[in-house]
Amino acid sequence: PRALDPQALRAEFPALDQAVHGHPLVYLDNAATTQKPLAVLAALDHYYRRDNANVHRGIHELSRRATDAYEGARETVANWIGAGSPSELIWTRGTTEALNLVAWAWGSAEVGEGDEILLSVQDHHSNLVPWQLLAQRTGARLRYIEIDDEGRWILDDLDELVGERTRIVAVSHVSNALGTVNPVADLVAAVKQRSTARVVIDGAQAVPHLPVDVRALGCDFYAFSGHKMCGPTGIGGLWGRPEVLEAMPPFQGGGEMIDEVRRDGSSWASVPHKFEAGTPNIAGAIGMAAAVEWLGGFEPGAVLAHEQALSAYTMERLGEMGGVRVYGPADPAERSGVVSFDMEGTHPHDISTILDTRGVAIRAGHHCAQLVMRRYDTAATARASFYLYNTRDDVDRLIEGLAAVRDIFG
Numbered sequence: 001p002r003a004l005d006p007q008a009l010r011a012e013f014p015a016l017d018q019a020v021h022g023h024p025l026v027y028l029d030n031a032a033t034t035q036k037p038l039a040v041l042a043a044l045d046h047y048y049r050r051d052n053a054n055v056h057r058g059i060h061e062l063s064r065r066a067t068d069a070y071e072g073a074r075e076t077v078a079n080w081i082g083a084g085s086p087s088e089l090i091w092t093r094g095t096t097e098a099l100n101l102v103a104w105a106w107g108s109a110e111v112g113e114g115d116e117i118l119l120s121v122q123d124h125h126s127n128l129v130p131w132q133l134l135a136q137r138t139g140a141r142l143r144y145i146e147i148d149d150e151g152r153w154i155l156d157d158l159d160e161l162v163g164e165r166t167r168i169v170a171v172s173h174v175s176n177a178l179g180t181v182n183p184v185a186d187l188v189a190a191v192k193q194r195s196t197a198r199v200v201i202d203g204a205q206a207v208p209h210l211p212v213d214v215r216a217l218g219c220d221f222y223a224f225s226g227h228k229m230c231g232p233t234g235i236g237g238l239w240g241r242p243e244v245l246e247a248m249p250p251f252q253g254g255g256e257m258i259d260e261v262r263r264d265g266s267s268w269a270s271v272p273h274k275f276e277a278g279t280p281n282i283a284g285a286i287g288m289a290a291a292v293e294w295l296g297g298f299e300p301g302a303v304l305a306h307e308q309a310l311s312a313y314t315m316e317r318l319g320e321m322g323g324v325r326v327y328g329p330a331d332p333a334e335r336s337g338v339v340s341f342d343m344e345g346t347h348p349h350d351i352s353t354i355l356d357t358r359g360v361a362i363r364a365g366h367h368c369a370q371l372v373m374r375r376y377d378t379a380a381t382a383r384a385s386f387y388l389y390n391t392r393d394d395v396d397r398l399i400e401g402l403a404a405v406r407d408i409f410g
């Protein structure tokens with residue numbers, strides 16, 4: 001494997017090499033989306049220049065190439081997350097569509113009135129709202145895992161939260177708002193001891209940053225997005241336990257997902273194509289596989305270790321400033337590369353606006369996690385989020401910018 005040298009690999013990211021408002025760009029909004037390396041840009045360019053055709057249909061050379069590249073990409077990404085077979089991976093638009101797919105296809109068939117769906121207040125709206133809609137359709141009851149002052153799940157009352165009525169437990173692997181890395185395997189084991197519930201994991205903030213083995217986690221579904229891991233937008237995946245996918249009815253109807261269409265009904269293609277109606281995002285899948293191959297060049301665990309070191313350094317520098325509140329675990333070892341904070345007397349949107357004038361990109365707002373904001377009695381936080389190309393210099397630029405914010409707001 002290649003050593004993770006952030007400074008050296010920046011040369012592979014054209015978007016990082018630009019000035020913003022007269023300053024070299026410091027990109028610290030990676031939890032929202034990441035920049036793309038040349039390897040991914042080249043894969044997209046090659047596909048559109050040479051191999052572009054629809055998949056699984058035409059019996060001609062380009063269609064064969066497109067189909068091979070598309071299905072080869074599935075194998076690459078499936079291996080990356082520890083799937084037992086490529087057919088366990090369904091291509092989706094991203095995490096959001098993957099979670100909606102489970103809520104509609106599995107949820108509508110398997111959840112009824114009086115059943116319970118267990119969520120966590122730590123979650124992103126895309127792992128809350130699909131389940132709320134399912135509960136409204138079916139009359140199921142929503143329950144929540146609470147979080148402590150440092151953003152960790154409180155699991156003391158699990159005996160009360162999980163039981164015979166629990167049909168689904170849907171939680172995230174890593175929090176996008178707080179950076180908490182959750183003990184997912186332990187929760188899955190505890191849920192399986194107490195119920196027959198299916199466990200759905202939102203891995204949007206995990207797969208890009210740490211080694212994930214979906215089968216070792218013991219969950220039933222696992223969702224993630226390509227654009228947060230150096231891949232293109234509009235592509236992501238849903239891993240499902242094979243026997244669950246076999247039994248699950250389709251999500252959307254259309255071409256590619258059928259076996260036979262009759263006047264009175266239809267039969268379905270086999271898994272995973274049963275869940276992929278219409279022309280898929282062929283280029284996206286190919287680009288995502290290129291991202292996985294590129295990321296796979298580094299030592300497993302190197303990305304998280306690098307991000308945790310940057311988080312630790314950021315928290316130390318923020319601590320020195322005084323009047324800054326950092327959300328999430330105090331111990332960087334329990335975090336990813338997300339640092340959410342606010343400064344006394346300053347609105348997070350003002351922080352990000354001033355930082356932007358200095359070429360520093362962060363995110364301010366509720367981060368699609370309003371239940372987290374409510375838990376800590378705030379409306380918004382400022383959030384710096386790292387990836388493998390960020391450096392200590394980037395953190396220093398952030399801190400200098402925050403000192404300027406403080407000068408302006410007193």
Ligand code: PMP
Pocket residue numbers: 031032093094095096097124126127172174175176202204205225368
């Ligand atoms: N879950 C989490 C934890 C996320 O951070 C995000 C992206 N912000 C999503 C889900 C949604 O991902 P996407 O917008 O790519 O569907």
